[in-house]
Structure formats: C-alpha cells, structure tokens
Amino acid sequence: MMEERHRPKVVVMGGGTGLPVILRNLKGHDVDITAIVTVADDGGSSGIIRDYVNVVPPGDIRNVVVSLSQLSPIILQLFQYRFDSNDQFFAGHALGNLVIAALSEMRHGIFDAVQELSNIMEVDGHIYPAANEPLELNAEFSDGTTLTGESEITAAHKLIKRVWVTSSTHQDIAPQAVDEVINAIMDADQIVLGPGSLFTSILPNLMIENVGEALRQTSAEVIYICNIMTQKGETEKFTDADHVRVLNEHLHQNVINTVLVNTKKVPDEYIDYQRWNEMSRQVKHDFKGLRDQDCRVISSDFLELRDNGAFHNGQLVVDELMNLIGQVDSRFDTHI
Incomplete structure (x- = not known):
C-alpha cells in the first residue's frame, strides 16, 4: 500500500513589510502557500499611481x-527597481508598480492581473488580492471623529476605536472578496495573521x-503573530492581549486560536526612533489577558535586531509555524 501525504495549506494574510518576511521563509517548506494581500494602502508610489489610474x-x-x-535575483x-531620475512622472516609482498597474x-481588474503576473514571475504559491477593487480604510477614533485613508489615519496619532472598509468606486455596496479568497480560508489547515500594522495592514482584510x-x-x-513594538498613531501602550482583543472584537x-509572542527584550537605547518613526515601545506581555480570550500562547525569542530597529526573525517564526503544522499532520495521512 502506498501512502500519500497531504500537503498542508497555509494562508497568510496581511500587508506591509511583515508579510514578505514570513512568505520568504515559508517558501522553502513543503506547504501549499496562499497570500491574501490588503488592497487598502494609499501611501507612497502606490498612492500616487492610484491617484492617476x-x-x-x-x-x-x-x-x-x-x-x-x-526567478533570478537580477529580474x-x-x-x-525604484526610479531615482528627476523625471516628474517616473521619479520614486517602483517598476513593478507600473507593471501591476498596466x-x-x-x-480589467487586479485579481486576474495578479494571477497573470504570478505565472510570469514563476510564483511558488497563490497570491490573492483581498478584493478585486480599490478599498478605502475608514477609522473612528475614541473622541468620536472619523477619517478615511490609511496614511491620514496613522498620521492623526489618535486612539483608534474601530476600522472598516468601503469601496473606492461603489460607496453604497459593501466590498466582497472573490470566491478564491473565501475558498482558500475555508480549505486552509493554518491561517496566519501578521506580523504587521494591526489597524492598517491586518484588519482591512478581515473587515471585508x-x-x-x-x-x-x-x-x-x-x-x-503579535507585533514586537507598538506603533505610533495605532497601538501605543498596547499589550499583546490588547492586540488580540481588537482583532476578536472586530470579528x-x-x-x-494561537498567538506567537516575542519575549526577548529589545535592548535599551538600541532603537533609532528617528529612522523607525512608527515604532513606539516594546509590546508588553499579558499572559492572563491572552488566556482569558481562549488563546494558546507560544512565547519565545522571535526577535531580529538590525539597522537599529526591532523586527521578527522570519526563520524562527516559520519554524514555529511548521511545528504547529507538525502537531496536526497525522490528521492528513491517507492510504490508497
């Protein structure tokens, strides 16, 4: 009798710089990867392109x-590559952004465009935009005021009460994800949220x-995957339990089910707060607060110190994710 092993399906959801760190380290493992990417970013080159196209x-x-x-590193x-010419249009744009826009x-839509691009770029896995249209992130603050736009929300530096998303083009219709996104979530063995900005990278996906x-x-x-540092204008003074509470309350x-928490201390005076101006202070650990929300807590050293900033060590995080997949692998063994 031959034994066929199920290839675990891992869905990673988020945006910003944290998502690629996890994906790069997942790529070398025997798992079926799906990345669900936020489409509510309005900053930098992305925002400029969105203003014109x-x-x-x-x-x-x-x-x-x-x-x-x-593909090869040179491609x-x-x-x-981000243009540094003085041309009024190209300066500051990444070539890949222009290709995606084209x-x-x-x-006639981002979803089919990304599937085409995934074939061209020989992507190992699936990349699904969270919605097939541009979305706007909206926030209500603790003082009752509201704002629209990720960059505006973060720049307000006020305590966020809740966020939600609306369509940029159909204000009266609630945004929906395409079937492929929903099927990936329902068929997954493991779903990973983060790391990334709680209100502006993770929640925009979940609010669809x-x-x-x-x-x-x-x-x-x-x-x-709980953030290592709190973020100015979003999660100042948050504990790890506060992060989970916000996610659960929005949903x-x-x-x-499980939260990965870094417990390695970030050395005093290490962070260059001028360079990493979004970082505020290290997230405090609240084990009881997490357990009160029915979480399994995995606390360990997930820290990577580089360039006077504090980040997740992608390899250590993915090793733990694979350990968790290993705990349930026996469920997927079938005989033929």
Whole structure:
C-alpha cells in the first residue's frame, strides 16, 4: 500500500513589510502557500499611481510577488527597481508598480492581473488580492471623529476605536472578496495573521464582510503573530492581549486560536526612533489577558535586531509555524 501525504495549506494574510518576511521563509517548506494581500494602502508610489489610474495600490502585492518568485535575483531586482531620475512622472516609482498597474488595465481588474503576473514571475504559491477593487480604510477614533485613508489615519496619532472598509468606486455596496479568497480560508489547515500594522495592514482584510465570516467558520487554526513594538498613531501602550482583543472584537468572536509572542527584550537605547518613526515601545506581555480570550500562547525569542530597529526573525517564526503544522499532520495521512 502506498501512502500519500497531504500537503498542508497555509494562508497568510496581511500587508506591509511583515508579510514578505514570513512568505520568504515559508517558501522553502513543503506547504501549499496562499497570500491574501490588503488592497487598502494609499501611501507612497502606490498612492500616487492610484491617484492617476483607478487601480488597487500595487506596492504590497509587488513585494509579495517578489517574496514567492523563483526567478533570478537580477529580474527581481529589476522588478523592485525604484526610479531615482528627476523625471516628474517616473521619479520614486517602483517598476513593478507600473507593471501591476498596466496588467490591471489589460485584465480589467487586479485579481486576474495578479494571477497573470504570478505565472510570469514563476510564483511558488497563490497570491490573492483581498478584493478585486480599490478599498478605502475608514477609522473612528475614541473622541468620536472619523477619517478615511490609511496614511491620514496613522498620521492623526489618535486612539483608534474601530476600522472598516468601503469601496473606492461603489460607496453604497459593501466590498466582497472573490470566491478564491473565501475558498482558500475555508480549505486552509493554518491561517496566519501578521506580523504587521494591526489597524492598517491586518484588519482591512478581515473587515471585508465575507472574509470575516469565513474566518469565523473555518476549521483551520488561526494564528496571530503579535507585533514586537507598538506603533505610533495605532497601538501605543498596547499589550499583546490588547492586540488580540481588537482583532476578536472586530470579528465579533474569539477567532484567534494561537498567538506567537516575542519575549526577548529589545535592548535599551538600541532603537533609532528617528529612522523607525512608527515604532513606539516594546509590546508588553499579558499572559492572563491572552488566556482569558481562549488563546494558546507560544512565547519565545522571535526577535531580529538590525539597522537599529526591532523586527521578527522570519526563520524562527516559520519554524514555529511548521511545528504547529507538525502537531496536526497525522490528521492528513491517507492510504490508497
């Protein structure tokens, strides 16, 4: 009798710089990877392109494509190249952003464009934009005021009460994810949220109505990689339990099954707060607060110190994710 082993399906959801770190380290493992990428970013080159062309901001998608591509380093460097000329249009733009914008017009939507790009770039896995249209992030602050736009919300430096997303083009219609996104969540063995900005990278995906519903219904283990540092204008003074509480409250259910928490201390005076101006202070550990939300807590050294900043060590995080997959591998062994 031959034994066929199920290839675990891992879905990673988020945006910003944290998502590619996890994906790059996952790529070398025997898992079926799906990246679900936020489409509510309005900053930098992505935001400028969005102002001129009605497409989803391409920056996060570009970085995820590169993290999962199997092409040669020189092609990836070209795709990531950011023009430094003085030309009024090209200056500051990444070449990959322009390619994604062009494909979005050619294929009449970001979802089909990214699937085409994934084939061109020989992506190992699946990359799904969270929605097939540009979304706007909205926030209500503790003082009752509201703002629209990721960069504006972060720059306000006020305590965020809740966030939600709306369509940039159809204000009266609630955004929906395409079937492929929902099927990936429902069929997953493991769903990984983060690391990344809580309100502006992770929650925008979860606030899409059918994505949130799928997370409430999926039988997959939902794992949250808690941030190492609090973020100015978003999570100042937050503990790890506060991060999980915000996620669960937005989803109206205790959805987070397992949380990965870094307990290695960031050395005093190491962080260059001028360079990393979003970082505030190290997230404090609140084990009881996490357990009160029915979380399994895995606390360890997940820290990488580099360039006078504190980040997740992608290899250490993914090693733990693979340990968790290993705990349930026996469920997937079948005989033929």
